[in-house]
Amino acid sequence: MFKKVLVAEDLDSISITVIQVLEDLKIPTIDHVKYCDDALIKIKMGIKNNEPYDLLISDLSFKTDHRETNISSGEELIEALNKVQPDIKKIVFSIEDKSYRIKSLFNEHGINAYVSKGRNSINELKTAIGRTFKNEERILSSDLSFNFNDKSFIEIESYDISILKLLAQGYILDSISNEFKALSITPNGPSSIEKRINKLKIYFKANNNVHLIAIAKDFGLV
Known part of the structure; x- marks a missing residue:
């Protein structure tokens, strides 16, 4: 199982749930940040100290507040992350349900799994973490249903x-x-x-x- 996981989530109620899932899976090191900038800093520090994270779990939307940020969304975070540690596993945990955007996260940003926040999200997230660790590809929570081979949006560039x-x-x-x-x-x-x-x-x-x-x-x- 994963040894070091970073959770990027700005809502305490959600982050507590995600951390509980990780603790149930006996993950030794679990870190949590509320800002995407902080997530990237932690990723870079992990690499510098030769103690890299092996999994990122991130939301897509982060609310703005008094603090100025360079990275304002989970999608931007993943894009920046791919430049410094492209081999890290990436799971998105979000309420977004638009098929085009989800497909682009897989196809353009190389995420490993997408789990939608919902009634059964705890079990879905736990399953996605396990399957991601086993190197399964394009893991999608069961409440989302679309065909990755659907050509409907291929022409949209x-x-x-x-x-x-x-x-x-x-x-x-x-x-x-x-x-x-x-x-x-x-x-x-x-x-x-x-x-x-x-x-x-x-x-x-x-x-x-x-x-x-x-x-x-x-x-x-x-």
Whole structure:
């Protein structure tokens, strides 16, 4: 079983539950942080001291407060973690249920398991930890059901997500073009972006841009 586990969770009631699960599994070293910045610091210190963590359990959402942070979400934490310790096992424990976002956590960030917070989450988390330790892949809690091989979202690229996010923020076509040029994102011409937006509207069967944004939000794309 895992020897050293880090829990990143800002709600005490949830972290107590997660820690209890880990204690039941006889994990020797369990550390808990409420901020993603602190989690990354602990990960780096573990590596520096030659005592690395072998599992991270993290929420996705962290509430903002008086403290300024560089990393504000579990997804950003995992992305940063992959740069310093890519081989660490990663379990996400969250209420998020959007299939696209969950799939992207597996496909783009290499998480090992996803457990949704719910009525049976304690047993689900315990099972996920055990299966992750056995190197099983793409572990999903039983209350979530979708096919990883479903091609529904394969055509949606990061380029499309960038367009949708800017549309959701109220950017007009020329503004998106200027933003893409500043970020060296191509294609960045207004006509190319407009064609892509029209393609997205057809893909999602959206009547207009407002409808498109609403659908994108429902799917967790923005």
